[in-house]
Amino acid sequence: MTRAPGFCGVILSAGASSRMGRDKALLPWPADLVHPTTWRQTFLGAAIDMLRPHTDLVIVVAGANERAITPIIYAAGAFLVTNPNPERGQFSSLQIGLQEVLNRGRDAAMVALVDRPPVQPKTVEALRAAFIAAPDNIWSVVPQFEGKHGHPYVIGREMIEAFLRAPADATARDVEHAHEDHIFYQPVNDPGVCSNIDTPADYQQLSITGPAH
Structure with missing residues (x-):
C-alpha cells in the first residue's frame, strides 16, 4: 500500500554566505560569467522552481x-518564514522550516539547500516516488550518487518529529545517523545532488562546466 502524504518544499536560505562574500540565494543561475548580461534567475528562484x-x-x-530575498520568494509563489537567530546555524533553520510544514497541515517535506544548483527534474521525481512507495518503516529518502549522499532529500512525519525533538546544537547528520535504519538511499544518475557552492572559485568553476543536466 502506497502512502498519500501532503508534501511541502523547504529551502534553507538563512546562511550568512561568509565564504562566498555575497548572498548565495541571489547568485545568478545558470552561472555564466562569460555572458553576464544574459537573462538568468537566481539560485533561490531555481530552487523554488525545482520543488514547486x-x-x-x-x-x-x-x-x-x-528583505533581499522576499521579492524572489513571493514572485515565485512560495512562502516565507524567518529564522530570528540564524547565527544558531543551519539546523535551527531546518527546525523552523519543518515546524512550518506541520503548521500548514502537511506531513512530508522535501528539503533543499539554497547553495546547491537545482538537480534534474527526474531526480526530484524519483525521490518523491520512492518515498511514496516505501514501507512505513522508511522515514526518509536520500539521493545517492556514486556512493555519496546529497540533496534534496525527503522526510516524513516521523523524521520531521525526530528533527524537531533534537537539541538546538544538533545537526541534521546527527539525527539521520540516529535513525539510519529508517532511511532509504535512492541511487540517482545526477552529480548535482552532491554539488556544493561555497566560494567564488566554486561558482566560477560552475560557470565553466555548466549544469550537470
Whole structure:
C-alpha cells in the first residue's frame, strides 16, 4: 500500500554566505560569467522552481537576508518564514522550516539547500516516488550518487518529529545517523545532488562546466 502524504518544499536560505562574500540565494543561475548580461534567475528562484511541481507549497527559511530575498520568494509563489537567530546555524533553520510544514497541515517535506544548483527534474521525481512507495518503516529518502549522499532529500512525519525533538546544537547528520535504519538511499544518475557552492572559485568553476543536466 502506497502512502498519500501532503508534501511541502523547504529551502534553507538563512546562511550568512561568509565564504562566498555575497548572498548565495541571489547568485545568478545558470552561472555564466562569460555572458553576464544574459537573462538568468537566481539560485533561490531555481530552487523554488525545482520543488514547486512536486510539492503542495514551498517554504523558504530566510535570515538577515529577508528583505533581499522576499521579492524572489513571493514572485515565485512560495512562502516565507524567518529564522530570528540564524547565527544558531543551519539546523535551527531546518527546525523552523519543518515546524512550518506541520503548521500548514502537511506531513512530508522535501528539503533543499539554497547553495546547491537545482538537480534534474527526474531526480526530484524519483525521490518523491520512492518515498511514496516505501514501507512505513522508511522515514526518509536520500539521493545517492556514486556512493555519496546529497540533496534534496525527503522526510516524513516521523523524521520531521525526530528533527524537531533534537537539541538546538544538533545537526541534521546527527539525527539521520540516529535513525539510519529508517532511511532509504535512492541511487540517482545526477552529480548535482552532491554539488556544493561555497566560494567564488566554486561558482566560477560552475560557470565553466555548466549544469550537470
